[in-house]
Amino acid sequence: MIIEVYFDVVCPWTWVGKRRLEAALAVLGEAAPTVRWLPYLLDPTAPRQSISLAENPEAEAAQLQSVPGFNVDLLKQRVAQLAGAEGLPTPVPACRVSTWAAHRLIQDAADQGPQVQSAVVEEIMAAHFSGTDINRLDFLGAVAARFGLRPPAGAGDASHAPAYLEPGFDPQDPGERATREAYWAGRARDIASSPTFVVHGAALVGAQPVETLVNHITSAPALPRELPDEVRRIRLAEALLDRRDPHGCLYVLAPLRQEHDGDPNLEILTARALLASASLRPARDKLAKLVERYPGDAYLHGLLGRALKRLGDPEAKAHLAIAGALAPDEE
Incomplete structure (x- = not known):
């Protein structure tokens, strides 16, 4: 059994939750699941160069997962109380910081086993909550x-690692791909809080008491049937597109190109993602080929018509009319 923990290293609730999870695993003994730490971003727009929280206090509210109307000082007091109860020092982060490079190290550490990954998570979180800038290249x-992990990516004399989706990481680098796909898998699952504990698809949110975590693990549903990689990727890409993340959809589909290029399901899903990402000319070209292969498909004519309309092409009317004639009930 595996328990997947979606989290961000700047989330103090996760620091508390990690201690409680460790206590729950001790209760379970030999029946304890393997823990896999997966990325969630509390602040995906955090810049490469970290910013002092003293100069940007609203960022601390985001790291506490505050909502409008909640008193941040009271939340900080509550976090300090919970941390103290778990034997942790009071969290005192010093800066708004991009956590993407830290997550890359953590995903890299997974290849060395759960103990190593847990130790890397602990070291990075402890550093952040003691005031260290964890996106500095010297720290990473x-x-x-x-x-024994790969050194962090950096450029020239830069002091900080690149931020999420910022130029500087090779999108096809194995570490970058593993981290992006793990993050996007969480988005496709509608993960919206740190920490979130997932066992066989069942999610539990927050730094829950030990008893609650034990019950969540022991009452997990049966392990779902493992899907072939190509099916898993198609389903993940569809989920991302449904959640209006066409760029994530295209990224997840890319590894299928070499072996499955030309497959209609892959081509149609790619065309939909291109259209949704406003890559209108590539979408038009792909859809035109699909319509040529499947001239009786109303859905494809409709997609092509929409792409052409957005490009200002007069041929749009013809394809939209064909779509309407082929499937009049869908107008």
Whole structure:
């Protein structure tokens, strides 16, 4: 059994939740599941260069997962109380920081086993909550060296690692791909809080008491049937597109191209994502080929018509009319 924990390293609730999860695993003993730490971003727009929380206090509210109307000072007091109860020092983060490079190290650490990954998570979180800027390349490089991980990506004399989706990471780098796909899998599952504990698809949100975590693990549903990689990717891509993330959809589909290029399901889903991402000319070209292959498909004519209309092409009317004639009930 595996328990997947979606979290961000700047989330103090996760620091508390990690201690409680460790206590729950001790209760379960040999029946304890393997823990896999997966990325969730509380602040996906955090810049490469970290910003002092003293100068940007609203960022601390985001890290506490505050909502309008809640008093941030009271939340900080509550976090301090919970941390103290778990034997942790009071969290005192110093900056708004991009956590993407830290998550890349954590995903890299998973290849060395759950104990190593847990230790890397602990070291990075403890550093952040003691005031360290965890996106500095010197800090990340020291962690990588200590655990035998690949050094963080950086450019020239930069002091900080690139932020999420910022130029500087090779999108096809294995570490970047593993981290992006893990993050987007969480988005497709509608993960919206740190920490979220997932066992066989069943999610539990928040730094829950030990008893609640034990019950969540022991009452997990049966393990779902494992899907072939190509089916898993198609379903993940569809979920991302449904959640209006066409770029994530295209990224997840890319590895299927070499072996399954030309497959109609892959081509149609790719065309839909291109259209949704406003890549109108590539969408038009792909849809035109699909319509040529399947001239009786009303849905494809409709998609092509929409692409052409947005491009200002007069041929749009003809394809929209064909779509209406082929499937009049769907107008």
